[in-house]
Amino acid sequence: MGSSATLLVLLFVLGNGVAVTMGRFLRTEVEVIEEDLDEELFLMKKSKLVANTSVGKIRVFYDSRVPERRLQTAITTMEPRSLLTPHLVAATQVMYVRSGEAKLGYIYKNNQRLTQMRLREGDVYQIPAGSAFYIANEESDQKLEIISGIEPSQGLRDDVFEITEDPPRSYNLNKRKPDFENKYGWRVAVDGSQYHPLKSSGIGIYHEYLSAGSMMAPRVNPMATEYGIVVNGSGRVQVLFPNGSNAMDTNITKGDVFFIPSNFPYCEIAHKGESLELLGFTTSAQRNRPVVLVGARSVVRTMEGPELATSFGVSKEEIKHLVSAQHESVILPTP
Numbered sequence: 001m002g003s004s005a006t007l008l009v010l011l012f013v014l015g016n017g018v019a020v021t022m023g024r025f026l027r028t029e030v031e032v033i034e035e036d037l038d039e040e041l042f043l044m045k046k047s048k049l050v051a052n053t054s055v056g057k058i059r060v061f062y063d064s065r066v067p068e069r070r071l072q073t074a075i076t077t078m079e080p081r082s083l084l085t086p087h088l089v090a091a092t093q094v095m096y097v098r099s100g101e102a103k104l105g106y107i108y109k110n111n112q113r114l115t116q117m118r119l120r121e122g123d124v125y126q127i128p129a130g131s132a133f134y135i136a137n138e139e140s141d142q143k144l145e146i147i148s149g150i151e152p153s154q155g156l157r158d159d160v161f162e163i164t165e166d167p168p169r170s171y172n173l174n175k176r177k178p179d180f181e182n183k184y185g186w187r188v189a190v191d192g193s194q195y196h197p198l199k200s201s202g203i204g205i206y207h208e209y210l211s212a213g214s215m216m217a218p219r220v221n222p223m224a225t226e227y228g229i230v231v232n233g234s235g236r237v238q239v240l241f242p243n244g245s246n247a248m249d250t251n252i253t254k255g256d257v258f259f260i261p262s263n264f265p266y267c268e269i270a271h272k273g274e275s276l277e278l279l280g281f282t283t284s285a286q287r288n289r290p291v292v293l294v295g296a297r298s299v300v301r302t303m304e305g306p307e308l309a310t311s312f313g314v315s316k317e318e319i320k321h322l323v324s325a326q327h328e329s330v331i332l333p334t335p
């Protein structure tokens with residue numbers, strides 16, 4: 001874990017009348033899990049449980065093998081009526097509320113005042129580097145789950161910092177119309193061009209759903225590293241080296257985290273009997289349009305299509321069908 005990403009945390013049961021005071025920093029034991037690391041090249045298998053109490057936990061995933069801009073991802077779960085005490089995170093953090101409702105409080109740098117807001121399911125919010133913040137789950141019957149992308153090394157770009165008097169509002173990803181959608185699934189992505197606070201961190205966020213047996217067309221990210229967290233269901237992710245040979249083909253299931261370096265072709269496939277839902281981050285909040293390798297928007301038509309198809313386990317006939325199937329170009333049924 002990057003030295004700058006100091007997480008000093010503790011989760012408390014939120015009792016009646018607990019006063020939230022900023023500046024109480026506490027440390028818990030850190031446990032490192034390192035499993036067979038060489039097997040699955042792009043699975044993030046290293047994680048730290050930075051907090052683990054009866055009312056909540058925070059697990060941070062990281063991987064020093066990521067060749068480019070490294071992000072950590074974190075999954076925070078909090079039981080009803082619990083409090084994540086105020087703590088300071090040196091890194092920028094982009095949070096997504098997967099389920100439940102959160103009360104977030106932090107000191108907004110530009111006016112040095114405590115900002116408090118309610119985050120609901122689907123909300124995205126960026127906490128700037130160096131902010132002290134707390135999170136409370138005040139609900140009496142609902143768990144809170146937050147998924148975060150964390151930038152441990154500060155690649156902050158001062159030129160895009162917007163000096164505003166008031167802290168930005170949250171952005172609801174769930175309410176946004178998918179960038180594309182068909183009967184096999186959908187995908188929605190948000191970057192700094194749609195939600196301005198993300199410009200300063202250069203972190204983008206996406207949410208994707210594949211129905212049982214469907215596949216996201218093989219593609220490459222020319223500019224960004226992509227991180228994926230399986231939030232529901234199970235499936236497969238296949239990654240090729242830029243030279244086209246197989247780099248990883250592995251089953252993924254709820255809780256798994258993987259990364260795809262730029263220029264590595266890849267695709268995700270939902271298992272036959274189960275859907276696959278991913279939430280993830282990209283390291284470029286500039287418009288990073290994945291280049292689709294199969295389908296109507298294909299570059300395959302002019303490139304080495306059949307070989308690529310073979311390495312993704314799709315027959316030449318199927319590729320022909322996909323290439324001619326104009327409207328199912330991004331999410332496809334598997335043979």
Ligand SMILES: *[C@@H]1O[C@H](CO)[C@@H](O)[C@H](O)[C@H]1NC(C)=O
Pocket residue numbers: 031049052053054
């Ligand atoms: C986390 O805490 C729970 C008790 O709250 C304990 O049972 C569990 O073993 C702990 N997990 C780890 C990995 O330390």
Ligand SMILES: *[C@@H]1O[C@H](CO)[C@@H](O)[C@H](O)[C@H]1NC(C)=O
Pocket residue numbers: 241243244245
């Ligand atoms: C492709 O690149 C990978 C990683 O650099 C290498 O291990 C593999 O041998 C290469 N395959 C071919 C066919 O050149």
Ligand SMILES: *[C@@H]1O[C@H](CO)[C@@H](O)[C@H](O)[C@H]1NC(C)=O
Pocket residue numbers: 251271
């Ligand atoms: C991957 O999942 C499929 C479908 O559930 C299963 O048939 C296969 O054995 C799994 N492969 C591995 C290596 O676990």
Ligand SMILES: *[C@@H]1O[C@H](CO)[C@@H](O)[C@H](O)[C@H]1NC(C)=O
Pocket residue numbers: 232233234274275276
């Ligand atoms: C998770 O996926 C299963 C099917 O694979 C579905 O039945 C269930 O409703 C999903 N859960 C959520 C929270 O979306």
